[in-house]
Amino acid sequence: MRSPMGSVERGSIAPRARSVGGGLTFALLAGLAGFLLVPSLILRAPIEPVMGFVQKIFYFHVPCAIMLFLSTFTCAGGSVAYLFKGSEKGDRLAVSAAELSVLFGACVLVSGPLWGRKAWGVWWQWDARLTSSLLLVLMMIGYLIARRYAGPAGRKLAAALSLFAAVNVPLVYKSVDIWRTVHPQTTVVPKLDPQMRPAFWSAFALMALVWGVLLAARYRLENARAALAVAELELDDLLEAP
């Protein structure tokens, strides 16, 4: 009988599982430091003259969007390794990154309308950027649903879906340049006021750190689950042996 979680070396169960908690402690510390330091930089950054104080949402909204893109590409990379090389590690990385896509996608889709309500007067516009972003997040939710409920072929189906999601990412990014939308264009970050840059890049660094730590912790959890499945098989073998 083959492990449903894929191949994990037998006899390597406990040490891997015991080492999984360190990343989470680091994540909590990084989050705490960021919670204290980055908001102070953001508050000290100059007020944008047209939109006013609500433009401060930008400092977390954009890094969250970049993490959404990064997670989707990571998921697609892991899925390619799984689909074409049968890599179980790639599959575990893909599912970990897919969850982060949904997490950061939710942050983008909540912070964006909060910004839009004040800046545009409406919560939502069915324009190219917003609609394609929503589609991207829905695709990643579809990935997780397919893995969970689509039966034995679910993992391959989900992996294929993640490739479509990755193709959608450049479209989401360039949509503001291709079509006329109410959303700011991609030139906003390169042309950012020098006094706003420290706040933006520190928020970006914090988000990247949180993303990396969460991905590592989630990947280790997936490895620990695979190790658990192998340990269950070992026990079954021992109990069934004559």
Added chain:
Amino acid sequence: MKDYFGRMGRPLLKALAALVATCGAPAMAFAQQFEKVEGLPRQEIPAGPFVAAAYGFIWAAVLAYVFVIARGLARVERDLADLSRKLESAGGSRERAG
């Protein structure tokens, strides 16, 4: 049947006409009374709650996810410890039997 609708229809028509007259008259009055007013304060939605809600949601979502991962890790570690004990006892009993 026709008499019934005739009897019921007339009062309904009267009520409808009264409703139109009541609602329509002020609407027309409003439409004809646009005036320029100077010195009114500009109506603005305060930005603070929107910014606070955005940051609050992002951090709450990240912390909730950390909690979910921590709970999953704790469960896996507990299950692994149980399995390790069972493996050791099963291995020990086989050695004694051998």
